[in-house]
Amino acid sequence: MTKNYITETITKEVSKHISSTCNKCGVEKEFEQVDDYIFNNYSHRINVEFEEGSIYENQRWAFDLCEECLVALVRTFSEAPEGIQANKYPRESFEHFKLTGEFDEFSGYSESEKEEVLNKRKEYLAKQQAFIDRFKC
Ligand SMILES: [Zn+2]
Structure with a gap:
């Protein structure tokens, strides 16, 4: 059997x-499309689902923040959000992030x-350099 295509x-x-x-400040950020990728230009979608017992039960809120x-x-938070960059002293x-944003x-x-x-x-860099130097002509 032969398949035929048009x-x-x-x-x-x-x-x-x-x-x-942005739902907070009202600034509109245009997206850029490059090939198949869309750059959202630092606009973030926040999704919140209210669970049983909440006065907002079964509501789903979504909003965008620049x-x-x-x-x-986040700089107004008393506790750090999960995933935020930290060293061995997260507090x-x-x-520091709250004070400087960095x-x-x-x-x-x-x-x-x-x-x-x-x-x-x-010391690590010196060892690396010594290793590199071993192969110099
Ligand atoms: Zn904003």
């Missing part, structure tokens, strides 16, 4: 997400701990 052009209407408006508003909101890391790998470190880490890095 080629036809199909025109169909599709909806395309082209921008998001990155500036999201970071500003101090998060407090991560400092040495938040909470004593001067001697910081020096120890930096010295280990120097």
Whole structure:
């Protein structure tokens, strides 16, 4: 049995997400499409599902926040959100983030701990360089 094919052009209407408006500040961020990837330009969708017992039971809220508003909101938190970058002192890391909006790998470190880490890095780099130098002509 032989399969037979024809080629036809199909025109169909599709909806395309082209921008998001921050629910907090109202700024609209346009999306950029490059090939098959859509850059959402630092707009974040937040989904909340209210469970049984809540006065909002069975409601699902969804809203968009621009990155500036999201970071500003998180900086008001008393506890760090899961997944946020931290070093071995998560409390101090998060407090530094709340003050500056940035991560400092040495938040909470004593001067001697910081020096120890930096010295280990120097030693590691020196070993790497020595290894590389072994193969130089
Ligand atoms: Zn915003």
